[in-house]
Amino acid sequence: MKIGIKTLVIALTIAFMTGGFPAGAAASENLVIKGSTTVLPVAQKVAEAYMKERPDVKISISGGGSGNGIKAIIDGATDIGNSSRFIKGNEVKLALERGAYPVPFRVAYDCIVPVVHPSNTVENLTIDQLKAIYEGKVRNWSELGGPDKPVVVISRDTSSGTYEVWESKVLGGGRVYPGALLQASNGAVAQAVSKNDNAVGYIGLGYMSGDVKAVLVNGIKGSKETTLNGQFPISRPLFMFTRDWPEGKVVDFINYMLHPEKGQKLVEETGYVPLY
């Protein structure tokens, strides 16, 4: 019995060292992606398509937020760190201290459009008006040039990435007032707005439909064009960071992500704005 185990161990060691052990070979082709929950759905979709094309690569994806994604890049704990914001000065400093040189890749844009019920006559809202609405200071549509009806404020849950954009671009770091109706998804916001003629909400550009009416922001229509040329104020680029200039499977995946027919097509399907 003892001899049997010994032979087995030796056989396995030889198999492993010569590369004949299948698990060892597969493990070397692993790709780890971590970070922003906003980028997560795109990354997941693109990774699935990529793995279908390259069955030898195993990609593991997790969330954790932009800060965690960049931290993992600096620590070398992941190959790609997703982030819904650019890297901060102190993070760059920390990275350089650790001998890392983070490289940003812009992979998509996030564009958030305020929406109202189709019957609402309000066409345009300024950022200041939106801020006043979401802070609970404006309670009636007549103050905004609409009918004499109460404003029902619909927002995303404060933990969602979409809310995060809204908080930074519209509320200027302030808080949505507690009386706002919080919905768990873009679809739920669209549903709630389409069923309530007092409501105002906001959804990703990819979730726009005929059931709700998009409102201009500072006179600018939220669209692919105004997002890409930077005119539309409630938008932001989404990034993937690598520790150094990427090589091998990492650069291959990034190229796939940026490919107009492959990764970028999936970006649009997920509800974000593609780069081209």
Add this chain to the structure above:
Amino acid sequence: MTGANRGSTEKIMRRFFFGVATASIALLTMIMVFLFTEGMPIFEQVSVGDFIFGKYWYPTSDPPDFGIFALIVASLAVTGVSAAMAIPLGVMTAIYLAELASRRVAGILKPAVELLAALPSVVIGFFGMVLVAPFLQRVFDMPTGLNLFNASLMLAFMSIPTICSISEDAIYSVPNALREGSLALGATQWETIIRVVLPASISGIATAVILGMSRAIGETMVVLMVAGGAAMVPGSLFDPVRPMPASIAAEMAEAPFRGDHYYALFATGIVLFLFTLFFNIVADFIAHRYRQVGEASL
């Protein structure tokens, strides 16, 4: 079969059933331990008092606020209002089914009420969101139909079958001799039901009510879809609210693993667990305390 063989079979069977019975206790204990270990770390950040009585729930702001007072009030309000609708409806239906209905009518009505319990909660939530909310808004001119009242109405739909069928069993099991005695003394059927049958079955009815309410307080999908989700203490019956289960369900997916927000959601789960535990203990207490033992104790 020899005597020794029979004895050992007995022993094995007894051990087997003991194991099965303790498995559920072990599972419950494990879930509780998990719930508490994942929830307690938040109290290093905020005190228990600030957590339970804090007015603001902004788990992702910087600095965050972890106050679930509005969520607790929302859960209690939704449960209370739904109980106010479901108890009369459930108990009166039970009285009708057990005391008044002909066998044929009861044969149709009873399965129909029980079928209501078979409706998946997401279907009830969808019904409330797509049909009831716009209706309430249009007819009563409310700012929004996604509010405390709508959620309570949907929860009442869900707790009526529980309250009705357990109450009906309790009323049905009141010994016939009591009814016959009452009628023989000249009481009308109405007097018999109110003065004799209901008091005799009150422990069963109370248990039914509390089980129905504990179903309502823990229900997640309906309140997530219909209650509106505003984390504030409601000022009226038609304000949007955010009960505890809705908050946990909506935010858990986005909360960073083992971050403060994650711990706070588990701690909310602990509070919710304590509420349902309290309801169950009360139900158990009432069931034992006011149990109808025989016919003489009335």
